[in-house]
Amino acid sequence: MKIIVVGCGRVGRDLSLTLSEEGHQVTVVAERPEELEQLGAHFRGKTIQGIVFDREVLVQAGIERADGLAAVTTSDNANVVTARIAKQIYRVPQVVARLYEPRRAEVYRKLGLQTISSTTWGVGRIMQLLTHSRLDTVYEMGSGEVSLIEIEVGPALAGHTIHQINTSTEIKVVSITRGGQAFIPSAQMAFVEGDLVHVAVLRTAQARFEAMLDGR
Numbered sequence: 001m002k003i004i005v006v007g008c009g010r011v012g013r014d015l016s017l018t019l020s021e022e023g024h025q026v027t028v029v030a031e032r033p034e035e036l037e038q039l040g041a042h043f044r045g046k047t048i049q050g051i052v053f054d055r056e057v058l059v060q061a062g063i064e065r066a067d068g069l070a071a072v073t074t075s076d077n078a079n080v081v082t083a084r085i086a087k088q089i090y091r092v093p094q095v096v097a098r099l100y101e102p103r104r105a106e107v108y109r110k111l112g113l114q115t116i117s118s119t120t121w122g123v124g125r126i127m128q129l130l131t132h133s134r135l136d137t138v139y140e141m142g143s144g145e146v147s148l149i150e151i152e153v154g155p156a157l158a159g160h161t162i163h164q165i166n167t168s169t170e171i172k173v174v175s176i177t178r179g180g181q182a183f184i185p186s187a188q189m190a191f192v193e194g195d196l197v198h199v200a201v202l203r204t205a206q207a208r209f210e211a212m213l214d215g216r
Contacts, residue, residue: 001025004061004092006052006082007073008035011098015070020045027061030073053081058090068094076100083113138198147206148174149199157213158193162186165212170205174198 001024005016008030016039020026026045029052030036036047050057052073063069069086071079076099083097097108099117108115139148151157157165162173162185176185177196191197201209 001067002062002065003027004029004058004063004066004069004086006030006069006071007079007098008038009072009074012070012072013038015072016045017043029057029061052078053085055085055089058082058085063090063092066090066092068092068096070096070098072098074100080108080113083108084111087113145203147201147203149201149209151197151199151213153191153193153195153197154213155193157191159190161188161190163188165199167205170202171209172200174200 003019003024004027005012005019006029008016008028012028012030012035016026016028020043027048028036028039028043028045029048029050031049031052033049036049039045039047046061048057048061050060052071063086066086069083069092071082071086073079073082079097079099083095086092087095094114096114096116099108099115101117136150137147138150140146141148166172166187173185175182175198176189176191178192178194199209
């Protein structure tokens with residue numbers, strides 16, 4: 001994929017290096033040359049110095065042919081302006097803007113922008129680690145509202161059916177791995193001790209889910 005990373009602080013640098021190492025064509029835009037220097041001599045992508053939301057700079061970065069753009073500067077305003085230009089003018093398929101102020105996130109979602117709030121995610125993750133440390137979270141969606149949790153079925157859960165665990169909007173069994181093979185189970189299928197199970201759980205339902213695992 002051809003990806004533009006706007007901003008080269010710690011997040012922008014690590015994102016750019018990771019994308020490049022995975023084989024993507026990465027162009028990094030930053031306002032100060034010392035930011036771009038942090039990428040190091042081994043960075044295989046392209047770098048451009050300039051005002052990050054300037055259209056001429058973005059065209060030079062290849063925005064007209066880009067598959068994705070991540071706006072991750074230290075300014076919420078710069079990130080949102082850049083993301084809106086990418087999404088609404090150049091029709092970049094995948095656009096993400098980093099936000100420091102989580103209260104703005106809903107406003108920008110209504111404008112059709114995908115946003116990541118490190119503050120909201122961090123608070124949710126810390127709460128999860130403090131209060132639900134037994135749950136092994138392998139992936140979080142949105143700003144941490146939904147977690148994909150991996151568990152190994154123990155005696156308390158063995159014999160229960162998927163239907164007994166699933167709820168309409170809070171807890172959903174996504175897959176079971178049994179004997180080295182993964183599958184999507186039916187609602188009437190029973191857990192077997194030793195199953196590796198992936199479950200999507202709403203943050204507000206994690207305490208209840210943990211109680212289920214304990215047989216309470």
